[in-house]
């Protein structure tokens with residue numbers, strides 16, 4: 095019998111039903127991460143970041159017409175997903191923003207996140223000009239950069255305020271650009287980050303960051319402070 099292989103699909107508004115949302119919520123709750131030791135109440139430090147289908151719909155599908163969900167299944171079981179939203183920035187560019195990306199732990203480092211992002215934004219939306227992500231996980235940033243032209247910090251500096259000003263995603267509307275890219279007096283070590291008030295534990299992402307720096311010799315986005323996420327905005331390749 096042939097070995098099963100990963101199957102990738104993109105789903106839009108009418109295809110994102112309660113069943114797939116429940117599967118995504120379950121995958122997220124088991125695999126996303128844990129709350130940071132300094133996570134404010136009522137969050138529970140050390141406990142898993144949990145999600146249910148209703149919360150997922152509220153957080154990731156607030157603009158259903160412009161939302162796409164990329165899924166990866168193996169033998170019919172969901173093992174990875176990426177939610178993304180498409181909108182037009184004030185500068186007139188069409189941007190595809192990855193709002194949530196998670197891969198089941200035993201299927202990581204096999205290119206699943208990279209392949210999910212390659213399918214975005216899917217046929218319904220056609221070509222976009224830009225891609226963006228805010229994530230504490232270096233691998234999420236690296237997987238996005240496979241779908242874009244090379245990282246250009248000046249481009250992020252110029253586009254960051256425009257993209258945030260036009261964002262349709264709640265955590266971006268209230269997010270604050272932080273790091274030396276946006277404030278030359280910022281001496282925190284952060285370069286391109288955004289304060290989203292999201293206190294997920296950084297132990298795993300920082301351990302991956304150590305590996306990435308060993309492999310690539312550098313990490314251009316700088317340090318990751320509590321409650322912050324790395325920020326990547328880049329031209330589609």
Ligand SMILES: CC(C)(COP(=O)(O)OP(=O)(O)OC[C@H]1O[C@@H](n2cnc3c(N)ncnc32)[C@H](O)[C@@H]1OP(=O)(O)O)[C@@H](O)C(=O)NCCC(=O)NCCS
Pocket residue numbers: 125126127193194195196197198201202203204205206207208209228229230231232233234236237302305306
């Ligand atoms: C972030 C995440 C989605 C990456 O998924 P993945 O399928 O393992 O990613 P990929 O295999 O496509 O790898 C992408 C890049 O990151 C690198 N990478 C991934 N995991 C790594 C690790 N543990 N150590 C070093 N590099 C790693 C890969 O080598 C690849 O880079 P390369 O092509 O230059 O070699 C996954 O780790 C995850 O679900 N994490 C928890 C949730 C999270 O933090 N999501 C992001 C928030 S939006």
